[in-house]
Amino acid sequence: xxxxxxxxxxxxxxxxxxxxxxxxxxxxxxxxxxxxxxxxxxxxxxxxxxxxxxxxxxxxxxxxxxxxxxxxxxxxxxxxxxxxxxxxxxxxxxxxxxxxxxxxxxxxxxxxxxxxxxxxxxxxxxxxxxxxxxxxxxxxxxxxxxxxxxxxxxxxxxxxxxxxxxxxxxxxxxxxxxxxxxxxxxxxxxxxxxxxxxxxxxxxxxxxxxxxxxxxxxxxxxxxxxxxxxxxxxxxxxxxxxxxxxxxxxxxxxxxxxxxxxxxxxxxxxxxxxxxxxxxxxxxxxxxxxxxxxxxxxxxxxxxxxxxxxxxxxxxxxxxxxxxxxxxxxxxxxxxxxxxxxxxxxxxxxxxxxxxxxxxxxxxxxxxxxxxxxxxxxxxxxxxxxxxxxxx
Amino acid sequence: xxxxxxxxxxxxxxxxxxxxxxxxxxxxxxxxxxxxxxxxxxxxxxxxxxxxxxxxxxxxxxxxxxxxxxxxxxxxxxxxxxxxxxxxxxxxxxxxxxxxxxxxxxxxxxxxxxxxxxxxxxxxxxxxxxxxxxxxxxxxxxxxxxxxxxxxxxxxxxxxxxxxxxxxxxxxxxxxxxxxxxxxxxxxxxxxxxxxxxxxxxxxxxxxxxxxxxxxxxxxxxxxxxxxxxxxxxxxxxxxxxxxxxxxxxxxxxxxxxxxxxxxxxxxxxxxxxxxxxxxxxxxxxxxxxxxxxxxxxxxxxxxxxxxxxxxxxxxxxxxxxxxxxxxxxxxxxxxxxxxxxxxxxxxxxxxxxxxxxxxxxxxxxxxxxxxxxxxxxxxxxxxxxxxxxxx
Numbered sequence: 001x002x003x004x005x006x007x008x009x010x011x012x013x014x015x016x017x018x019x020x021x022x023x024x025x026x027x028x029x030x031x032x033x034x035x036x037x038x039x040x041x042x043x044x045x046x047x048x049x050x051x052x053x054x055x056x057x058x059x060x061x062x063x064x065x066x067x068x069x070x071x072x073x074x075x076x077x078x079x080x081x082x083x084x085x086x087x088x089x090x091x092x093x094x095x096x097x098x099x100x101x102x103x104x105x106x107x108x109x110x111x112x113x114x115x116x117x118x119x120x121x122x123x124x125x126x127x128x129x130x131x132x133x134x135x136x137x138x139x140x141x142x143x144x145x146x147x148x149x150x151x152x153x154x155x156x157x158x159x160x161x162x163x164x165x166x167x168x169x170x171x172x173x174x175x176x177x178x179x180x181x182x183x184x185x186x187x188x189x190x191x192x193x194x195x196x197x198x199x200x201x202x203x204x205x206x207x208x209x210x211x212x213x214x215x216x217x218x219x220x221x222x223x224x225x226x227x228x229x230x231x232x233x234x235x236x237x238x239x240x241x242x243x244x245x246x247x248x249x250x251x252x253x254x255x256x257x258x259x260x261x262x263x264x265x266x267x268x269x270x271x272x273x274x275x276x277x278x279x280x281x282x283x284x285x286x287x288x289x290x291x292x293x294x295x296x297x298x299x300x301x302x303x304x305x306x307x308x309x310x311x312x313x314x315x316x317x318x319x320x321x322x323x324x325x326x327x328x329x330x331x332x333x334x335x336x337x338x339x340x341x342x343x344x345x346x347x348x349x350x351x352x353x354x355x356x357x358x359x360x361x362x363x364x365x366x367x368x369x370x371x372x373x374x375x376x377x378x379x380x381x382x383x384x385x386x387x388x389x390x391x392x
Numbered sequence: 393x394x395x396x397x398x399x400x401x402x403x404x405x406x407x408x409x410x411x412x413x414x415x416x417x418x419x420x421x422x423x424x425x426x427x428x429x430x431x432x433x434x435x436x437x438x439x440x441x442x443x444x445x446x447x448x449x450x451x452x453x454x455x456x457x458x459x460x461x462x463x464x465x466x467x468x469x470x471x472x473x474x475x476x477x478x479x480x481x482x483x484x485x486x487x488x489x490x491x492x493x494x495x496x497x498x499x500x501x502x503x504x505x506x507x508x509x510x511x512x513x514x515x516x517x518x519x520x521x522x523x524x525x526x527x528x529x530x531x532x533x534x535x536x537x538x539x540x541x542x543x544x545x546x547x548x549x550x551x552x553x554x555x556x557x558x559x560x561x562x563x564x565x566x567x568x569x570x571x572x573x574x575x576x577x578x579x580x581x582x583x584x585x586x587x588x589x590x591x592x593x594x595x596x597x598x599x600x601x602x603x604x605x606x607x608x609x610x611x612x613x614x615x616x617x618x619x620x621x622x623x624x625x626x627x628x629x630x631x632x633x634x635x636x637x638x639x640x641x642x643x644x645x646x647x648x649x650x651x652x653x654x655x656x657x658x659x660x661x662x663x664x665x666x667x668x669x670x671x672x673x674x675x676x677x678x679x680x681x682x683x684x685x686x687x688x689x690x691x692x693x694x695x696x697x698x699x700x701x702x703x704x705x706x707x708x709x710x711x712x713x714x715x716x717x718x719x720x721x722x723x724x725x726x727x728x729x730x731x732x733x734x735x736x737x738x739x740x741x742x743x744x745x746x747x748x749x750x751x752x753x754x755x756x757x758x759x760x761x762x763x764x765x766x767x768x769x770x771x772x773x774x775x776x777x778x779x780x781x782x783x784x
Contacts, residue, residue: 339464
């Protein structure tokens with residue numbers, strides 16, 4: 001079997017922050033990188049042409065195994081020749097395992113050793129997701145990077161609960177790896193939709209759990225490393241714990257993660273979280289904040305969050321963010337975007353989503369430049385100061 | 393006072409069909425032209441950058457006086473310096489008078505000689521729209537073309553009802569013209585937002601009514617001509633009458649309209665309607681079909697309408713329209729767009745709206761080319777045949 005073509009090379013280090021290159025069959029991704037979330041085969045409210053534009057230049061997006069598995073279902077995606085072809089996206093993708101989504105269903109799911117049984121949020125049907133099913137689905141989706149099927153503990157989990165969670169996650173990690181290897185061996189060269197996956201082995205990342213308990217986090221890391229993956233993710237953060245707990249975990253764990261593998265912080269966070277996590281050694285991020293909050297009328301700006309619903313913007317002829325050079329800020333005023341939002345116009349979501357993604361992606365670009373030029377500490381200080389000085 | 397810079401020059405004639413150039417201070421608009429409808433300051437579901445792209449190249453859009461007057465209100469738009477500046481659109485615009493919208497409110501409005509009293513669909517407040525108010529609002533909006541305030545009769549109106557309607561519309565037309573002149577004279581040169589409107593007099597179009605009664609239509613035309621406008625519109629069609637009645641009216645009236653002024657068919661229609669009306673001498677169109685139907689899952693194609701909800705498209709790897717070269721058809725399959733629609737994803741509306749506008753605008757481009765090369769009869773025949781041969 002081929003090596004995973006998803007390989008990682010650290011390029012520059014500035015303190016714990018590092019700039020690197022993640023090489024996939026669909027191009028080189030400079031890190032630290034933010035991955036827009038494409039839940040159901042679409043990054044909500046934005047066309048791929050915009051994501052590919054020089055302005056946003058998103059090199060990798062995330063697809064949700066849970067959502068795509070339930071709808072349209074794997075047969076539909078297989079018929080198109082995999083997820084890239086189904087949705088028409090030719091750049092890199094990462095799929096999550098579905099573990100977090102089914103865990104989030106709360107009372108609607110039952111977790112056993114075998115896997116998670118749950119009711120579909122779409123039609124109420126009874127479904128079963130396990131490491132083996134997740135690997136089967138993710139192999140069929142054919143993203144460049146797949147994730148091990150894990151179990152998440154709540155942010156405030158006791159040591160006992162967190163222990164149970166990391167043990168289950170470790171057993172599922174081993175089963176995920178075995179099933180992933182088996183899936184790839186099972187690919188048929190005569191199936192055109194599977195050729196690419198055969199030629200370029202899909203990478204598989206392991207996930208570190210342990211809630212806010214550093215000893216469990218370290219153990220989870222060590223034993224996940226023993227199983228061996230192409231990259232490692234920190235899961236189970238931003239799930240209800242206090243902000244300082246999250247940063248403590250990242251600060252303790254990220255530097256212990258292998259230098260030669262990408263470090264991915266799952267589901268985090270605000271622009272400030274991203275910069276702070278980079279300062280602690282993280283390379284990859286995904287988060288729904290820029291898209292979801294955009295649809296809810298919130299803009300992220302260099303001077304903090306802006307709620308476009310606020311009446312103070314009704315006659316405001318300035319852009320969302322004076323410091324932003326995105327196509328929305330170059331063209332439209334807060335007054336206009338507020339009018340669109342108040343009128344229930346789809347364009348409000350479209351414009352806010354675009355600006356927010358531009359701001360997140362541009363921030364990461366500036367982070368990369370700062371690390372490469374050894375100016376990251378200065379960038380981090382100035383970025384944070386500006387965020388906190390408030391909106392004009 | 394300056395001449396309206398919105399001037400019209402016929403360029404080529406092929407049968408009754410004609411190609412011309414409508415010159416405004418914001419560029420030359422080749423006719424026949426289709427105007428996307430921008431109800432509340434946005435063409436729903438599409439960014440201005442797309443409308444301006446070479447692919448769509450919409451040269452003029454329509455704004456709705458009724459909607460903008462109610463929300464965000466004229467003071468908000470004045471504060472931005474007019475509608476163009478408020479929404480960030482630098483190309484030409486036409487605003488309707490609000491007459492049709494308030495007429496459409498049915499039981500919620502009361503029409504008197506003075507004007508129309510109605511309840512706002514937004515907050516239920518009692519409002520009053522008249523020729524004078526409409527002219528005041530339209531002058532403040534500052535589009536290149538304003539429309540006279542008219543009254544519409546139902547498609548099946550009796551001769552008596554239609555007579556009452558044209559008489560009222562004629563009195564309102566005179567009041568509209570007088571009020572428009574007065575408004576323009578009242579513009580203050582020291583008000584920056586009004587400078588452009590002063591320098592380039594806003595054009596005002598009159599509207600011909602008369603339901604399906606040709607004698608009343610002809611009289612309405614003659615007496616509207618006597619008042620004198622910069623262009624003339626056929627109103628009161630596509631409001632419940634039979635299709636052949638609409639085409640009979642157009643066929644009778646359009647060729648009697650002045651050669652040297654633009655002829656605008658309001659609120660019509662399907663791609664086939666557009667081609668058939670061009671064949672009868674019409675220059676300008678607006679219609680919500682490409683945007684509204686797009687949001688409802690309907691695509692207009694060269695082989696007829698396609699309902700993306702249909703299960704037959706679940707695994708269909710072909711584009712919406714095999715003959716279409718728009719960015720949606722070049723990239724996405726019916727199966728994917730159906731998945732987006734079924735999942736309630738905004739991108740379904742965005743992609744269908746884009747394709748539909750591309751199809752309408754491209755059809756009009758081909759119409760113009762056909763007229764200029766004396767091939768319009770051939771184009772019309774082939775276009776219609778293809779439309780009726782059905783979807784593959």
